[in-house]
Amino acid sequence: xxxxxxxxxxxxxxxxxxxxxxxxxxxxxxxxxxxxxxxxxxxxxxxxxxxxxxxxxxxxxxxxxxxxxxxxxxxxxxxxxxxxxxxxxxxxxxxxxxxxxxxxxxxxxxxxxxxxxxxxxxxxxxxxxxxxxxxxxxxxxxxxxxxxxxxxxxxxxxxxxxxxxxxxxxxxxxxxxxxxxxxxxxxxxxxxxxxxxxxxxxxxxxxxxxxxxxxxxxxxxxxxxxxxxxxxxxxxxxxxxxxxxxxxxxxxxxxxxxxxxxxxxxxxxxxxxxxxxxxxxxxxx
Numbered sequence: 001x002x003x004x005x006x007x008x009x010x011x012x013x014x015x016x017x018x019x020x021x022x023x024x025x026x027x028x029x030x031x032x033x034x035x036x037x038x039x040x041x042x043x044x045x046x047x048x049x050x051x052x053x054x055x056x057x058x059x060x061x062x063x064x065x066x067x068x069x070x071x072x073x074x075x076x077x078x079x080x081x082x083x084x085x086x087x088x089x090x091x092x093x094x095x096x097x098x099x100x101x102x103x104x105x106x107x108x109x110x111x112x113x114x115x116x117x118x119x120x121x122x123x124x125x126x127x128x129x130x131x132x133x134x135x136x137x138x139x140x141x142x143x144x145x146x147x148x149x150x151x152x153x154x155x156x157x158x159x160x161x162x163x164x165x166x167x168x169x170x171x172x173x174x175x176x177x178x179x180x181x182x183x184x185x186x187x188x189x190x191x192x193x194x195x196x197x198x199x200x201x202x203x204x205x206x207x208x209x210x211x212x213x214x215x216x217x218x219x220x221x222x223x224x225x226x227x228x229x230x231x232x233x234x235x236x237x238x239x240x241x242x243x244x245x246x247x248x249x250x251x252x253x254x255x256x257x258x259x260x261x262x263x264x265x266x267x268x269x270x271x272x273x274x275x276x277x278x279x280x281x282x283x284x285x
Contacts, residue, residue: 062252062283065164066136071157072100078108078198079157081271082135085170085279087185087248088161089129100156104129106172106185106214107198107271113187113212114195117205126187126212131246133161134169134284164284167249170277172216172267174223175258177280181251184217186229186242198271210237214268217245249282256280 069088071079082088082105089109091102104112109129116123139158173183190213196202221228222240232241257278259267266273 062166064136064162064166066160066162067133068139069101069103069132069159069161070099071159072098072102073156074108076197076199078105078271079103081105081199082157082159083271083275084135084137085168085277086135086271086274087169088132088135088159090132091129092127103132105135105198105271105274107196107267107269107274110213110269111195111197114192114209117209117211118195118203124212126244131185131248133163134167134248134282136160136162136167162284166252166281167284168279168281169248170267170274171254171256171259171280172264172277173218173280174216174261174264176224177218177251177254177258179251179254182219183248183251183282184220184246185214185248186217186245187212188215188229188242189213189232189237189239190215191239196269198269202269210239212243216264220245247285249284251280252283253281 069090071082073079082103086105089104089106091104093102112129113124115121137160139160169183171177172185173181177183189210191208191210192205192213193208194202194204215229216223217229218224229245230238230241232238232243259277263273263276267277
């Protein structure tokens with residue numbers, strides 16, 4: 001072996017035990033500034049020493065926890081317009097088990113809570129959808145030679161969602177967002193005069209109706225105001241009063257281009273318009 005390595009101009013690599021652990025395999029190297037653990041089994045009828053500090057070093061600061069989701073396709077292909085930075089809500093299935101999850105972004109949720117006005121379906125209940133996380137990236141997405149998206153599986157999308165730590169999210173909360181503010185969403189009673197699918201044109205209703213809709217909140221107030229979003233009474237449809245609310249995260253970096261109120265209004269009902277919103281960095285706790 002030494003003759004071959006000399007011909008190739010390479011030095012012989014030292015054994016693993018000598019290279020990493022001088023005392024031989026199985027012996028851990030000493031860690032500075034940390035108490036050493038027990039070196040052998042404790043004797044009979046003696047107290048067992050317990051380490052009060054871990055010897056594991058955590059090098060990351062504000063790590064991000066992401067979870068994969070296999071999205072169940074919608075008949076109208078709403079999931080095709082989900083993109084990084086959008087908020088993902090998951091349907092709370094009452095029965096059965098499946099690897100596919102029914103997911104919706106903010107425009108889709110707003111449409112689902114209002115669609116019973118035109119198709120005579122059962123209205124959704126406030127607990128039918130729960131906030132899950134922030135869309136991080138598409139695990140099954142590729143790009144063709146022209147730059148257009150191409151999916152490895154055209155029937156289902158596999159995405160990664162941030163559920164903990166640092167995340168970048170579309171700015172639904174306005175131009176006055178500051179570091180340290182608590183961002184959230186509330187499901188409130190709103191009077192609507194139109195109905196819009198997230199990937200279709202809006203339709204005007206014969207008359208305005210009161211339905212549940214998602215709105216952004218800052219420190220539990222309406223954005224850019226100090227007016228608290230109040231809770232609605234049981235069984236009472238009070239305008240701008242919430243029946244449920246979710247905490248999204250705390251602003252960690254907001255030095256980005258501020259969105260206009262017009263773009264935010266469009267983004268609450270249109271998935272494509274949501275991609276025009278700038279993103280801010282939050283800490284999900």
